[in-house]
Amino acid sequence: MRKFSPEYLRRTRDGMWEQSREALEPLSLADRERILDAGSGTGELARVLDEESPGRVVCLDADPDLLAVAREQTGLDVVAGDATRPPFRSDSFDLVVCQALLVNLPEPVAALRAFADCSTELVAAVEPDNADVGVDSTVAAEVELERSVREAYIEGVETDVAMGDRLVSLFRDAGLEAVQTRRYYHRKLIEPPYDETELTAAARKASGAALTEHETELRRTLSPAEYDTLRREWREMGREVVEAMREERYRRAEVVPFDVVVGRVSGTRMSVAEGG
Incomplete structure (x- = not known):
């Protein structure tokens, strides 16, 4: 487990x-x-x-x-x-x-x-x-990247995470x-003013740490080149999120x-x- x-x-x-x-x-x-x-x-x-x-x-x-x-x-x-x-x-x-x-x-x-x-x-x-999670974001790349990560994770994880x-x-x-x-x-909304937890989560996206939590499962599905590309695009998206938060124009809604x-x-x- x-x-x-x-x-x-x-x-x-x-x-x-x-x-x-x-x-x-x-x-x-x-x-x-x-x-x-x-x-x-x-x-x-x-x-x-x-x-x-x-x-x-x-x-x-x-x-x-x-x-x-x-x-x-x-x-x-x-x-x-x-x-x-x-x-x-x-x-x-x-x-x-x-x-x-x-x-x-x-x-x-x-x-x-x-x-x-x-x-x-x-x-x-x-x-x-987890197969029915909905995400909307003012950073357009975040929606598609999270969908790709979620699908690869569900395929690569060794248990049924979408019962x-x-x-x-x-x-x-x-x-x-x-x-x-x-x-x-469970509805989660991120909008200004951002709290410390939300700022930390954005920084983890920009560093790639949030993706690394699921690296084992993702690598079961993705080739090394595909994973490296995903990680690079994820970090770029994270930096865009951080910048949008600095300007207080970032909003994200998630429904699990x-x-x-x-x-x-x-x-x-x-x-x-x-x-x-």
């Missing part, structure tokens, strides 16, 4: 759930007593779970550096361990949930089965559909029942769709509303 830095998670999850939390309604958070955030990273989702639920929330992640950030920022209980094999007894929670975890796993169904063993009621996943509708089938293959799905759109899928552990009772 890929490792992510705290900085990467902040950039990709910044502002998520600030606009709306309606997509989380099937998790019935107000009724939860014990929640496990599997693969919690730095705890962005765990904070939302804690705010929306009266129950206890536990963060589980294999990376101690990410857990340290999660503990500091949320004040929640943290446990170091493999999210795909939670170190808890059966039925320890009434909800096990993950965000952007299954897309990074070679065997997501096995993880869902492990989550179901830990839960008495619900298992949920919030997963990005979309297939998530429902994965839940059913794991033995989960009464599966529900909703789509949540997330599928929120919830399933009930086999044998648990459905409510009248769910069962019909």
Whole structure:
């Protein structure tokens, strides 16, 4: 499974759930007593779970550096361990949930089965559909370059990072029942005045560092010459972004769709509303 830095998670999850939390309604958070955030990273989702639920929330992640950030920022209980094999007894929670975890796993169904063993009621996943990301920018080259990088990355990555509708089938293959799905759109807008995170992101484009994060996956798809050309064009685009930001004429909008899928552990009772 890929490792992510705290900085990467902040950039990709910044502002998520600030606009709306309606997509989380099937998790019935107000009724939860014990929640496990599997693969919690730095705890962005765990904070939302804690705010929306009266129950206890536990963060589980294999990376101690990410857990340290999660503990500091949320004040929640943290446990170091493999999210795909939670170190808890059966039925320890009434909800096990993950965000952007299954897309990074070679065997997501096995993880869902492990989550179901830990839960008495619900298992949920919030997963990005990276094939359906939309980008608009005042720097025209950015739109086409990001599309090219995204397509090459999806082809070169070794896991399914664009599950979309297939998530429902994965839940059913794991033995989960009464599966529900909703789509949540994480909208990110960059416009003047720019904050420090946005300025840093622009500088990373100009240096090529943002592209280097995905170099391994891109090189599986692109020839050395194609990668070198892409990197050169990417850095040129980044410098144009930096210049436009200096003149406060740069604007960028990105929409990342997330599928929120919830399933009930086999044998648990459905409510009248769910069962019909």
